[in-house]
Amino acid sequence: MNKIANRAWAATLLAIVLFLGLCTIVLRYFRDSKDWYLHQSNSDVYSGGHLNSGKVYDRKGTLLLNAENGRTYPDDALLRRSTLHLLGDVQGNIPDHMMEYYSDELTSYDLFGGTQDASNVSMTLTVNGQIQKAATDAMAGRKGCLGIYNYKTGEVICMVSGNTYDPLNPSEVDDSDAYAGVYVNRFISSVYTPGSIFKVVTSMAAIEQIEDLDSRTFFCGGSCVINNETINCNSYHGKLNFDKAVSKSCNVVFAQLAVELGPEIMQKYAEQAGIGERMLFDGFKTAAGGIDTEGVPENELAWVGIGQSTNRINPCQYMTLMGAIANGGVAAKPYVVSKIRCGQEETYRAATTMGDRIMTEELAARLDQALHGAVVESYGEWNFSGLYVGAKTGTAQRGGGLAANSLLTGYIKDEAMPYAFIVVIEGGGSGGRTCLPIMRQVINACLVAKDME
Numbered sequence: 001m002n003k004i005a006n007r008a009w010a011a012t013l014l015a016i017v018l019f020l021g022l023c024t025i026v027l028r029y030f031r032d033s034k035d036w037y038l039h040q041s042n043s044d045v046y047s048g049g050h051l052n053s054g055k056v057y058d059r060k061g062t063l064l065l066n067a068e069n070g071r072t073y074p075d076d077a078l079l080r081r082s083t084l085h086l087l088g089d090v091q092g093n094i095p096d097h098m099m100e101y102y103s104d105e106l107t108s109y110d111l112f113g114g115t116q117d118a119s120n121v122s123m124t125l126t127v128n129g130q131i132q133k134a135a136t137d138a139m140a141g142r143k144g145c146l147g148i149y150n151y152k153t154g155e156v157i158c159m160v161s162g163n164t165y166d167p168l169n170p171s172e173v174d175d176s177d178a179y180a181g182v183y184v185n186r187f188i189s190s191v192y193t194p195g196s197i198f199k200v201v202t203s204m205a206a207i208e209q210i211e212d213l214d215s216r217t218f219f220c221g222g223s224c225v226i227n228n229e230t231i232n233c234n235s236y237h238g239k240l241n242f243d244k245a246v247s248k249s250c251n252v253v254f255a256q257l258a259v260e261l262g263p264e265i266m267q268k269y270a271e272q273a274g275i276g277e278r279m280l281f282d283g284f285k286t287a288a289g290g291i292d293t294e295g296v297p298e299n300e301l302a303w304v305g306i307g308q309s310t311n312r313i314n315p316c317q318y319m320t321l322m323g324a325i326a327n328g329g330v331a332a333k334p335y336v337v338s339k340i341r342c343g344q345e346e347t348y349r350a351a352t353t354m355g356d357r358i359m360t361e362e363l364a365a366r367l368d369q370a371l372h373g374a375v376v377e378s379y380g381e382w383n384f385s386g387l388y389v390g391a392k393t394g395t396a397q398r399g400g401g402l403a404a405n406s407l408l409t410g411y412i413k414d415e416a417m418p419y420a421f422i423v424v425i426e427g428g429g430s431g432g433r434t435c436l437p438i439m440r441q442v443i444n445a446c447l448v449a450k451d452m453e
């Protein structure tokens, strides 16, 4: 009797163990099967470390990349070069952020149905391939970046990093200086000394904090001395008001304004402008800029006000500041993936998200007056095909005998093209001389693209 009872207990115990084991397997299947399926060793999903993520198109339906079973590219070499930093490369030197970020939407694994039809997966981007090409062409192999986005919707129209190379011919990259940092997406991951484009931030502070700003007359004798340091201007400007100081980019006026405003207010407005923030979209994460005013002497604060010192800005973030000025103080957050289809199903569709208000409508309008004035008085409206544009150029000194970086940032106020833009050319010298012709060429490409829509 004892023996039978013991056996019954043993059988029951065994049954319990088996049952618990089965439960664990079922639970883990529900919880982890997607991770098992998406493991890099699954050749249905990955090949050569890359997700088989279907076809990637630009906003016009032009194929940019076919990522089914490896990677095949379009025949157009300039298109391949101009989208390299967006899409990543085969070797993994440049990450494919978007495909990793949307791996769920691109694979649409389900527990009972299993895998999708890999041949019918597509991702559509907000960029325009023609404008990407125009930007890469205009940059002509120089290092830097160019970005354009729609500040009302958030769609990134163009996002190009230079220098670049043909992903079908990675061996063209050599140790020469021309390819230094070639794997970096400079639009997203770089920070630059802003030079005079930072005068936009100093202007924000001055307009709101200096009550009699508009009735003041400043004087520029070609240089000024602050705390025993001589700060040179780009010219002898004589008597000038605030708007003329913006359009002439007068260092003397902006150095004095920064000292008058003081470190706390300069810091506050840099933060309000979002200089130190990182932007996150579609797997991209921008580098954070910043300014340092803590305990700095007045001569250093003067350099902060004119965009030198240790000031740093990220091009993508700064472009959105321009969007906010154009859009009454608040701009849409940028994004680059507009939709994803997986088989018959649309698994992702982007929506416009507005950023925080970073300035009042009044401040945005006053800045617009000054920045549009700079285009009319100094840069030439003809550079922007007669569109209503506000802009600021910058020539950022780098020291160490290196040629200055050239910068240009601004916005177009136009119903059909509500775009903010930025271009940076490393070692390009004068911001106006180098960047204005580049932006002119790219805005012309935008106008052509618009006509074709």
Ligand SMILES: [Zn+2]
Pocket: 220, 221, 222, 233, 234, 235, 236, 237, 249, 250, 251, 252, 253
């Ligand atoms: Zn001056």
